[in-house]
Every structure is written in structure tokens, then in C-alpha cells.
Amino acid sequence: ARYLGQEERILIADRLRLGDGIRAIARLLDRNPATVSREIRRNTNPLTGCHEPYHAQRSSADRLKRPRPRKAGPGTRLWREILAGLGRHWSPEQIGNRLRHDFPD
Incomplete structure (x- = not known):
């Protein structure tokens, strides 16, 4: 542990x-x-x-404990974008960079 x-x-x-x-x-x-x-x-x-x-x-x-709620919960647009990136076999870094570009907030 x-x-x-x-x-x-x-x-x-x-x-x-x-x-x-x-x-x-x-x-x-x-x-x-x-x-x-x-x-x-x-x-x-x-x-x-x-x-x-x-x-x-x-x-x-x-x-x-997490100090704040998640931004990417199941069923959200952000969640779907993450799943799409994983489906394209992108690395977590590639997905994160793409999300920062597409969702600056």
C-alpha cells in the first residue's frame, strides 16, 4: 500500500x-x-x-478527497472527446493537448 x-x-x-x-x-x-x-x-x-x-x-x-468535482464526467462532451482520442490510439498527452486546445475553459 x-x-x-x-x-x-x-x-x-x-x-x-x-x-x-x-x-x-x-x-x-x-x-x-x-x-x-x-x-x-x-x-x-x-x-x-x-x-x-x-x-x-x-x-x-x-x-x-478531491477538492472539486470532475470536469469530464460520463455522458459529457468532454468525456466523449476523451473516449474518441483513446479510440484513435492517442497517448494521454496527445488527448490532453487536444482538449486544452478545443476546450480552453
């Missing part, structure tokens, strides 16, 4: 309370130490100094 899950975040918090270092935690999770370090830095409560796994999971889920 690309992103840390809730179980991994809970394990990080538990191991930090036990006094384990970042590299030891990273080995347990089979993750890069930089990933664990970044997780700890982002999600440690400055008032308590504790890693908050549930808050971290909620924040992560919020960051993954």
Missing part, C-alpha cells in the same frame, strides 16, 4: 510510547524511515507530544 493505514499509525504510536526509534519502527512496518519520520512530524500533538493515530488517519482521508 502506498499510504499508511490506521493499523500502521496505531503501531507507530504504540512503539513510540515504548521508546522505539524511527528506524526500528520502520523495520517493523517494512517502510522507509523517512516515511515514519514524516508521519511522526505531521501528526504529533504539540501540546502533549504524543503521536495521534486516529487524528492522523482522519487528516489523511481528508487530504485524499
Whole structure:
């Protein structure tokens, strides 16, 4: 998995309370130490100094949400143009360039 899950975040918090270092935690999770370090830095409560796994999971889920609706939804003209480009065996770059030219807005 690309992103840390809730179980991994809970394990990080538990191991930090036990006094384990970042590299030891990273080995347990089979993750890069930089990933664990970044997780700890982002999600440690400055008032308590504790890693908050549930808050971290909620924040992560919020960051993954799309900030705005899609422009090319099924049934729209833009969608049909994308499908037509794929039917012509165009690359995504070719389709994107063509769409920017034909639909500047």
C-alpha cells in the first residue's frame, strides 16, 4: 500500500510510547524511515507530544478527497472527446493537448 493505514499509525504510536526509534519502527512496518519520520512530524500533538493515530488517519482521508468535482464526467462532451482520442490510439498527452486546445475553459 502506498499510504499508511490506521493499523500502521496505531503501531507507530504504540512503539513510540515504548521508546522505539524511527528506524526500528520502520523495520517493523517494512517502510522507509523517512516515511515514519514524516508521519511522526505531521501528526504529533504539540501540546502533549504524543503521536495521534486516529487524528492522523482522519487528516489523511481528508487530504485524499478531491477538492472539486470532475470536469469530464460520463455522458459529457468532454468525456466523449476523451473516449474518441483513446479510440484513435492517442497517448494521454496527445488527448490532453487536444482538449486544452478545443476546450480552453
